[in-house]
Amino acid sequence: MQQQPTLRLGDIKLGRNPRQYFDPAKMAEMVESVRVQGVMQPVIVRPLDDGSHELVAGGRRYRAAMEAHGADYPMPVIVKPLDEFEARSVALIENIQRDDMAPSEEAIAAAEIVGLCKGDRDEAAAQLGWSRPVLDSRLALMNCSAAVLDALNTRTIKLGHAELFAAFTKEQQDKLLPVVVKESRTVADLKKTLEQVSCSLPAAIFDKTDCAGCQHNSAAQAEMFGESIGTGSCTNRACYNEKTEKQLEATAAGLRDEYQTVRIVRPGDNHTRIQLVADGSKGVGAEQMKACYACQNFGAAVSGLPDSMGKVYKGQCFDTVCNMKKVAARIKSEKAPDTAAAKAATATGASKATSATSATTAASAAKGSKPSTTANPEATVVAESDRVKTYRVALWRKALRREVSADVALARQYLIAVVATGDARSIAAEPVNTIWERLIDDKPAVGDFSKAATAAAALESDVQVKLLVALAMSAIQGVDVPYLVQMCRHHKLDLAKHWKLDKEFLELITKSEMKVVADELGLRAAMGDDFKKVFAKSKAEVIDALLSVEGFDYSGKVLKVLKF
Structure with missing residues (x-):
């Protein structure tokens, strides 16, 4: 053993x-x-x-x-x-x-x-x-x-005590805890006490206009004595909670134009997010931080916690495991022995960083404030979100189908290649059957090979050609993405002939990412001084402005994120 x-x-x-x-x-x-x-x-x-x-x-x-x-x-x-x-x-x-x-x-x-x-x-x-x-x-x-x-x-x-305490602010909990312990209050006793505690209207994050005359507003009966609604409380917890949730959702919705990810954080979500920083014990490094701005896990959090209800935390990383690995990699690289060249490069970079930091610190000190490392961070690339990926794959399929459908010989060639490489299963029957029915005014004999073969033999040659092209189109639509990329590269598909900036694409990305698009296409330069003014407006207004720049030629320009 x-x-x-x-x-x-x-x-x-x-x-x-x-x-x-x-x-x-x-x-x-x-x-x-x-x-x-x-x-x-x-x-x-x-x-x-x-x-x-x-x-x-x-x-x-x-x-x-x-x-x-x-x-x-x-x-x-x-x-x-x-x-x-x-x-x-x-x-x-x-x-x-x-x-x-x-x-x-x-x-x-x-x-x-x-x-x-x-x-x-x-x-x-x-x-x-x-x-x-x-x-x-x-x-x-x-x-x-x-x-x-x-x-x-x-x-x-x-x-049971703790579960009841969890619904209230930590300040309220700490005031009541000694009483519960000293007097040996049971869970039932504590529940009765807490049920008597109303929801504070002054602390509410929603619009309280309708609360003024509500029967559940404790201040309503006291108004004759000149008491302000600011001193009132709500005794209808269900209504109070519902309005709070709606306001949280509204706050989150207002941030989704700016950030890739926006979440309402609840009790227990303590470790699902972390403030993204470049330096310090939790810093990922300046270059990595810029890259993180374009990540799908970068965004903002809206607090659903009693102590900070409705508060917004921007510049959050929602992949804490990845963040910790980036921090560890940065720390490891800093500890690794440097070559003379690396030391010289580091010294030069440090000098520039020090100068920039000193300038920022001096400017902040002159204003009486501390320098911020997370104010309004902007994306450096357009993130490959699921929505963007879906959009570009649809673009590839549509563009390739359009070019192949115009060349019968090419359609036949690509169809043979698809079958020869074992991808015949990607050819769906439905599109072909639709064409069949439209061309010969009869439904195909599903499951009956003999009848279908006889019907196919009777088809005129031009109809057979159209069905063959339909098969090629179905194959292009059905192959998986890696195979589709192979087809596009072999075909040398020029997306510039099939795409130009549109509303559908812009609605998929954030305003921060739109600045990346504007730089890449040359829109920022074309808009001149109007650029900053435009981006101070709503997302819908920014989209309209980007699509209507006077004198700008939108054709022939394709974004990097859309290329295969």
């Missing part, structure tokens, strides 16, 4: 442990067990670049062994070559699936898993082995204040 590998306990570095609370009585039992029997189940570690190992899972066993035997104890280990993000996922799931983990710790760990899954809660629930309702209820706890989470962690309050 192969012996379990071990590492000196003191040589294992502690990693990030989702579990923060260790029940003293249970830990004492484990320490005694390890003292007598040793550690029976190996811990999971991962090798680091410097040759050491980091603990991934097994924090309680590590602590018990350290207390029972000290740093020289030969700790049984399972070594797994995991990167930082895989290690975090393993640690989270390993801990969260243990039944003695506090709901508050489960909430924090589950929120990180959701972040690793790019906000996909269904995927996160599957990884955790939870139902979606269980996941959502845990994530809701992320709106609890630190004091409430700590009280739940240490079992000072129950899960």
Whole structure:
């Protein structure tokens, strides 16, 4: 039997442990067990670049062994070559699936898993082995204040208490928590208390005009005494919540013209976004940051959290895993030994960056403000969103069909090539049958080869040619995208003959990306001083202006993002 590998306990570095609370009585039992029997189940570690190992899972066993035997104890280990993000996922799931983990710790760990899954809660629930309702209820706890989470962690309050607290601001929670603990209020008692707390109208983010005369406005009855509606509260929580949601959606809708991704963030979405920055411990680097502006995961967040309801956070990255990898790559590149040439280039770049930073800082200081690194970031390219991809593939198919359909010999040649390369399955019957029915005023004999062959033999030669072209058109429409690209390249398809800037395309992209389009096509130069004025208007007005620049020749110009 192969012996379990071990590492000196003191040589294992502690990693990030989702579990923060260790029940003293249970830990004492484990320490005694390890003292007598040793550690029976190996811990999971991962090798680091410097040759050491980091603990991934097994924090309680590590602590018990350290207390029972000290740093020289030969700790049984399972070594797994995991990167930082895989290690975090393993640690989270390993801990969260243990039944003695506090709901508050489960909430924090589950929120990180959701972040690793790019906000996909269904995927996160599957990884955790939870139902979606269980996941959502845990994530809701992320709106609890630190004091409430700590009280739940240490079992000072129950899960029901925390779930009720989560609906209110952290300030309200911290005021009420000591009372609940001191007076040993039950969950039912707390529920009655919180049901009496109305929704604050002054804090509402929606238009309160209709609230003035509403019977659910607590200030309505007091107006005869001269009290302002600003002091009122709403006692109809359902109506209040509905209006709040509509306002959140309206705020998000207003940002979608500017950013590729706009999300309303809820409790539990803590790790699904991060502020994109170039420098510092979380910086991706200046060049990478510019590239990120064009990413589909770049955008803005609208807060749906009680403490910051309706607040907008711009310049957000919604792929935190990718962001962390970019940060790690930047830090690694900075630590790597440089050649003399690289050092010289770095020095030159640093000098320029320092000069630019100094100028920015000086200008900001003169205005009495701090320099901002995220104000109105602009795309540097048009992002290849799903909508843009769908648009350009449709353009390729339409353009290729148009040229091939005009040349019968070419249609026959391409049809033979499609069949010869095993892609005959891409030829759909429906378009051909439609042509058949229109040309000979009869439906084809579906499933009856003999009848169809006889009918085909009776067709006049010009009708057969038309059906052959229809087959080629169906093939072009049906082949997959990589094969379509091959066809376009072989054909040397000139998209400039088939496309010019239109409203349909501009509606697919953001205003920031429209500036990229304007630069690439030469529209910015043609618009001159009017360019900035135009982009201060709504998206619809910008589109109209870009499509009606006087004296500008739109033909013969194709965007890079549309080319194959």
